[in-house]
Amino acid sequence: MxxxxxxxxxxxxxxxxxxxxxxxxxxxxxxxxxxxxxxxxxxxxxxxxxxxxxxxxxxxxxxxxxxxxxxxxxxxxxxxxEAGLQSEQSLAALEILANRAAPAFVYTIEENQLFCYNPPFLNESMRQFRLHREERYSKKFTDISRYEELAEERIIYFTLVGSKSELTPVYKALSSVSGLECLLYEDVYEDDWFLEVHRKGVSxxxxxxxxxxxxxxxxxxxxxxxxxxxxxxxxxxxxxxxxxxxxxxxxxxxxxxxxxxxxxxxxxxxxxxxxxxRTFFMPRADASFRGEQDFGL
Structure with missing residues (x-):
């Protein structure tokens, strides 16, 4: 089989x-x-x-x-x-974000630990994104004063949150960088959009x-x-x-x-x-799956 x-x-x-x-x-x-x-x-x-x-x-x-x-x-x-970006790709992305004052969460993995960095100028959508993850999942964020602080880091991922009109120009700019893959799509929970950036060819x-x-x-x-x-x-x-x-x-x-x-x-x-x-049972919608199992759909 x-x-x-x-x-x-x-x-x-x-x-x-x-x-x-x-x-x-x-x-x-x-x-x-x-x-x-x-x-x-x-x-x-x-x-x-x-x-x-x-x-x-x-x-x-x-x-x-x-x-x-x-x-x-x-x-x-x-x-x-983990699929990290090349240094030239990271630097190009950081420069575009800095020049456009575009807020982004920047991710690295160091010694088996994920770090999420963010600049001080978050928009409202990203502030809410951070607050929700801190409160619900105890996710840790590291504040930075400017993107240049990450120039030597091995970056693996960028996440931006905002309106489609806000993110589209950034999407177009980052998409012009060779070796970057950019995904722009709508959030399933809020009226926001996500722009996520990582190494091209990885999905x-x-x-x-x-x-x-x-x-x-x-x-x-x-x-x-x-x-x-x-x-x-x-x-x-x-x-x-x-x-x-x-x-x-x-x-x-x-x-x-x-x-x-x-x-x-x-x-x-x-x-x-x-x-x-070739099994023939399905749990009732109102029954625990750990208990007796019933014929189903």
């Missing part, structure tokens, strides 16, 4: 509109993993927030973070892969294929909702989009499932696993 490898995005896909794994999805995922499903997640989030969201889920395969730039093994509590898709090869899997099955999931879709053998997904993502999908307001991803994973393993 061909080995299957499953990857799901988090926000807008597995997670509910509050950015949480529901108790039902949590129970389904735990059972699937305990029964041997090859499953992991791919997200734009960093380890600081993604690991707290996934806490209690016994992942055996490393998690894809920051749109493929970093890979984190929860069993080893360590990054197993959720390229990193997913590396994991697929390491597992010697024959088929990659993925779930997504937003534009940054399109590289993951391009790498996959079969693609599921949630009903709330962006039109371009739904058009690229092989199948559209329910929205993230339900447990659509977890339930579809269960159906796939049931089909693969």
């Amino acid at each position: 061909m080995k299957k490898f499953y990857i799901s995005d988090l926000d807008g896909t597995l997670l509910n509109p509050y950015g949480e794994v529901t108790s039902r999805s949590f129970d389904i995922l735990n059972t699937l993993l305990s029964e041997g499903m090859d499953l992991t997640f791919a997200t734009a989030r960093t380890a600081s927030t993604a690991l707290k969201i996934l806490e209690g889920i016994p992942l055996q395969i490393p998690v894809i973070l920051m749109n493929g730039v970093a890979v984190y093994d929860t069993r080893k509590s360590a990054y197993t892969e 959720k898709g390229t990193t997913a294929l590396k994991l697929k090869d390491s597992l010697q899997a024959g088929e990659l099955i993925v779930f997504g909702d937003n534009l940054n999931d399109l590289p993951l879709f391009a790498a996959a053998d079969y693609r599921f989009a949630t009903a709330n997904g962006k039109e371009a993502v739904r058009q690229a999908a092989d199948q559209i499932i329910g929205p993230n307001t339900h447990d659509s991803v977890a339930e579809e994973l269960w159906r796939l696993w049931k089909q693969e393993k």
Whole structure:
């Protein structure tokens, strides 16, 4: 039998509109993993927030973070892969940001620890982004007075948050730098947009294929909702989009499932696993998955 490898995005896909794994999805995922499903997640989030969201889920395969730039093994509590920028790319990006007074969170990984730096001139969207992550996830931020302080650092990622009109000129300027990949897409929670910048040629898709090869899997099955999931879709053998997904993502999908307001991803994973393993039970919507299991959908 061909080995299957499953990857799901988090926000807008597995997670509910509050950015949480529901108790039902949590129970389904735990059972699937305990029964041997090859499953992991791919997200734009960093380890600081993604690991707290996934806490209690016994992942055996490393998690894809920051749109493929970093890979984190929860069993080893360590990054197993990171794709840093070349020095000339980092310096060019920092110069553009400084000249435009564009606020950006700047990420590095040093001695297996992620650092997030930010300048003093944050816009309101980025202030709220920082406050939310500090309060909800205890994420740490390091203040800098100017971007030049990071000139010697090995930068792996930039994140900017704001309106589309605010970010588009910065997107165009950074996109002109050779070797940089720039993603501009809408937030699933607020009326903001994200601009994320990293090394060209690295994506959720390229990193997913590396994991697929390491597992010697024959088929990659993925779930997504937003534009940054399109590289993951391009790498996959079969693609599921949630009903709330962006039109371009739904058009690229092989199948559209329910929205993230339900447990659509977890339930579809269960159906796939049931089909693969020829099991015939599904938990009731009002029952704990750890207890008695019932015939289902």
